[in-house]
Amino acid sequence: MKRTIRTTAVTVGALIAALGLPSGAAQADSTAPRIDLRILVVSDGGPATDAIAAELDAAGTPYTEVDLTRSGRPTIDAAFLADTVDGRPRAKYQAVVLPNDNPFASGSAEMAALTSYERTYAVPQVDAYTYARPEAGLQYPVAGGYSGSIDGVQAQVTAAGKAGPFGYLDGAVPFEDNSPSVGESYAYLSSPAAGADFTPFVQAPIPGTSKQGSLVGEYRHDGRRELVVTFVYNQYQQQFRLLARGIVEWMTGGVHLGAARNYFAVHVDDVFAADDRWDTQLNCTPGDVDCTNGAGTPSPIRMNPSDVDYATSWQSSHHFTLDLVYNGAGSVDQREDNNGVDQLADKLIADRNQFRWVNHTYTHAFLGCEQNTTVVPWTCETNADGSTKWVGRSTIDYEIATNRAWGQVNGLPLQTDELVTGEHSGLKLLPQQPDDNPNLAPALADNGIDWLASDNSRDHEQRKVGPATTVSRYPMNVFYNAGRAAEQVDEYNWIYTGRAQGGSGICEDNPATTTCLAAPLNTTTGYGDYIVPLETRIALGHVLSNDPKPHFIHQSNLAEDRIAYPVLNGVLDGYDALFADNTPLVNLRMRDIGTELQRRAAWKAAVNAGQVTGYRVGDAVTVQAPDGVAVTATLPTGTTLGGDAFGSAYAGEASGWTASSGSALAFTLPSSTTAPAAAAAGKAPATGPAPHAKVPAGVTEQVPYSPDN
Numbered sequence: 064m065k066r067t068i069r070t071t072a073v074t075v076g077a078l079i080a081a082l083g084l085p086s087g088a089a090q091a092d093s094t095a096p097r098i099d100l101r102i103l104v105v106s107d108g109g110p111a112t113d114a115i116a117a118e119l120d121a122a123g124t125p126y127t128e129v130d131l132t133r134s135g136r137p138t139i140d141a142a143f144l145a146d147t148v149d150g151r152p153r154a155k156y157q158a159v160v161l162p163n164d165n166p167f168a169s170g171s172a173e174m175a176a177l178t179s180y181e182r183t184y185a186v187p188q189v190d191a192y193t194y195a196r197p198e199a200g201l202q203y204p205v206a207g208g209y210s211g212s213i214d215g216v217q218a219q220v221t222a223a224g225k226a227g228p229f230g231y232l233d234g235a236v237p238f239e240d241n242s243p244s245v246g247e248s249y250a251y252l253s254s255p256a257a258g259a260d261f262t263p264f265v266q267a268p269i270p271g272t273s274k275q276g277s278l279v280g281e282y283r284h285d286g287r288r289e290l291v292v293t294f295v296y297n298q299y300q301q302q303f304r305l306l307a308r309g310i311v312e313w314m315t316g317g318v319h320l321g322a323a324r325n326y327f328a329v330h331v332d333d334v335f336a337a338d339d340r341w342d343t344q345l346n347c348t349p350g351d352v353d354c355t356n357g358a359g360t361p362s363p364i365r366m367n368p369s370d371v372d373y374a375t376s377w378q379s380s381h382h383f384t385l386d387l388v389y390n391g392a393g394s395v396d397q398r399e400d401n402n403g404v405d406q407l408a409d410k411l412i413a414d415r416n417q418f419r420w421v422n423h424t425y426t427h428a429f430l431g432c433e434q435n436t437t438v439v440p441w442t443c444e445t446n447a448d449g450s451t452k453w454v455g456r457s458t459i460d461y462e463i464a465t466n467r468a469w470g471q472v473n474g475l476p477l478q479t480d481e482l483v484t485g486e487h488s489g490l491k492l493l494p495q496q497p498d499d500n501p502n503l504a505p506a507l508a509d510n511g512i513d514w515l516a517s518d519n520s521r522d523h524e525q526r527k528v529g530p531a532t533t534v535s536r537y538p539m540n541v542f543y544n545a546g547r548a549a550e551q552v553d554e555y556n557w558i559y560t561g562r563a564q565g566g567s568g569i570c571e572d573n574p575a576t577t578t579c580l581a582a583p584l585n586t587t588t589g590y591g592d593y594i595v596p597l598e599t600r601i602a603l604g605h606v607l608s609n610d611p612k613p614h615f616i617h618q619s620n621l622a623e624d625r626i627a628y629p630v631l632n633g634v635l636d637g638y639d640a641l642f643a644d645n646t647p648l649v650n651l652r653m654r655d656i657g658t659e660l661q662r663r664a665a666w667k668a669a670v671n672a673g674q675v676t677g678y679r680v681g682d683a684v685t686v687q688a689p690d691g692v693a694v695t696a697t698l699p700t701g702t703t704l705g706g707d708a709f710g711s712a713y714a715g716e717a718s719g720w721t722a723s724s725g726s727a728l729a730f731t732l733p734s735s736t737t738a739p740a741a742a743a744a745g746k747a748p749a750t751g752p753a754p755h756a757k758v759p760a761g762v763t764e765q766v767p768y769s770p771d772n
Contacts, residue, residue, distance in 0.1 A: 095151075095681050097154070098184065098680075099154065100320050100684070104119070105166065106162065107162040113298060114307070122311070122321035122323040124321035131162070140172070140176045156186065158189065159180075160314070181287045192293070201259070214246065219235060220235075227264065228264070228310070231645060231646040232305060248295070250278060252277070254276060261281070263275070266278055305641060308323055312716070320686065320696050321696070323609040324609060326649045327605075327650060330483070330614070331386065331616055331617065339361050339363060340550065343549075352434065364546035366407055366622045367406065367622065371410045385418055415476065420470060430489035431488045440495065456509075459503060459506035462484075463506065478653070481514045482516065483653075487521075499528060504529025513530065516534055517535050532657055534653055536615045539598055539630065541626055542554055546623035547624045559579050565583070602614055602634045603633070603638065611660065612660075669689050684702075687723075695720050
């Protein structure tokens with residue numbers, strides 16, 4: 064893994080040169096325009112503009128959307144785009160995103176207003192997905208170019224792209240090819256038109272030739288700048304996720320509210336305990352609630368000392384830290400059954416500082432309702448009056464406090480305000496338990512718990528439970544009850560095939576589950592050939608979506624065949640191959656993830672309520688947010704706030720959170736980052752018909768079934 068953050072003195076200058084912004088002294092006189100830090104997104108309801116809007120949403124970057132398909136939408140005219148504030152000209156938007164290079168009818172007054180606005184304030188325009196044509200600075204594809212699928216193509220960032228807005232990438236931009244029967248990426252590949260001032264940033268080979276065709280490039284003309292994108296995409300596709308940051312940085316010149324980083328954290332549950340094993344004959348897990356009346360013989364899966372050595376070596380080689388989510392009673396039971404011996408616990412405790420540790424309760428008890436496990440699925444026990452019979456507060460207290468004390472006695476470096484309950488129990492669990500255990504919140508208060516894990520597949524929004532705030536975790540489809548690849552595949556086949564093929568029928572009953580199989584996987588090859596690539600793609604998709612939520616697996620997956628590592632390697636090695644040294648993965652512990660999510664929620668609420676203002680005049684950026692709402696921004700390296708350096712370096716820029724007391728925050732940009740000036744007047748571009756957009760079949764995030772333990 065690349066961890067060194069490379070910050071070079073030429074980064075800002077190179078970006079300014081690539082964007083064509085004027086250099087020199089900052090504009091501080093009264094005639095310098097005020098540029099509001101907000102994006103105008105003009106949408107046609109297509110996936111490309113929706114994807115860019117989703118990127119802005121995730122980063123917390125304010126934008127205004129005008130949907131051309133809706134009646135009653137505002138008219139885009141001079142008054143909509145600009146006005147005067149305190150005698151100073153104001154551009155209401157720092158960039159414009161259009162569905163294509165000109166989505167309006169010939170002679171449109173709205174396009175004329177946008178053209179004039181962009182020239183006057185040097186506001187850039189993104190053509191989210193456009194046909195390659197001279198009006199966009201490119202030759203028609205029929206002139207030696209290409210129109211069609213580029214599924215599986217390996218595109219490359221050009222030297223200009225690396226020196227400019229895509230410098231956070233190593234160079235390769237692979238296009239997905241997830242299904243041979245689904246067209247996923249349609250593109251127009253073409254060369255710059257004769258005489259056009261066009262600079263390709265990302266390009267791919269034109270089939271049947273030795274030439275490269277542009278997929279993303281900058282077109283300068285008539286005093287305007289356009290980012291011309293000639294492939295269609297949606298917000299979930301990897302190629303867009305790789306390029307989204309650069310699109311935003313290009314259109315904002317690296318000065319915008321909001322921030323994005325790439326996060327990955329992995330929780331390993333049930334450490335010190337043993338996990339019950341899937342029975343390939345019974346199609347259930349003896350010892351667990353899915354095998355009733357004592358069916359089968361439990362066969363525990365538990366790590367051993369060599370698995371710990373492997374984990375520490377793996378962490379070191381990948382510069383990555385696992386979070387071990389532990390149950391102390393697992394070691395106590397092991398010692399009681401083995402004359403005081405527990406080699407696993409001895410090894411983990413000796414190597415305790417190699418990991419982060421999280422309280423998972425002492426015995427992994429179920430802390431919701433009292434369960435009736437004589438039936439499948441289980442049900443909640445009830446009192447005589449029909450009310451739910453809940454696990455008591457004293458039991459929950461015991462589970463939390465005893466496990467914490469066990470960890471402290473053994474020197475585990477804990478954050479005592481973090482908690483993961485067994486099976487995320489105590490929290491609502493549909494369909495059996497639609498409400499939180501009312502005894503959970505008081506017990507959390509008793510034990511000083513501020514951060515409580517929840518299952519993202521069931522409870523994905525951050526919320527309060529008494530004094531605690533939830534941190535949703537992504538379940539990986541690497542099952543808790545599988546230590547060997549063949550067991551994993553057998554259970555996977557049971558879950559994801561139809562009844563006629565010997566499966567459970569879950570997919571037939573839940574059509575939203577998109578990982579369903581057309582036929583059972585081979586138990587020898589299916590894990591490496593199918594499950595690992597799929598789980599890698601899903602997890603890497605989260606990483607590339609500015610999503611800090613942790614993923615969770617189980618200690619069983621680090622034992623025996625160590626089936627978790629191929630997926631983790633796929634994520635980490637895949638990331639390493641795509642990103643430059645200045646854009647490392649951010650690996651946070653649970654409480655820091657919770658804080659990040661909490662700040663984002665407060666910021667988003669303030670932005671949506673119109674309580675945030677941000678604008679730029681010359682090299683001065685002013686941002687105001689409500690008291691107590693931290694401000695998030697991305698600004699050039701060298702930006703200062705009150706004389707101190709702002710933020711921390713990431714992807715060639717500085718970004719971070721700044722506490723706000725409700726007063727205006729005044730940032731000063733480095734002198735080389737001059738505000739856009741009025742552009743030279745020029746001839747408006749010719750208008751024409753909207754490009755023909757071939758949209759591939761929708762590609763959405765996979766929704767896995769997750770037996771949570």
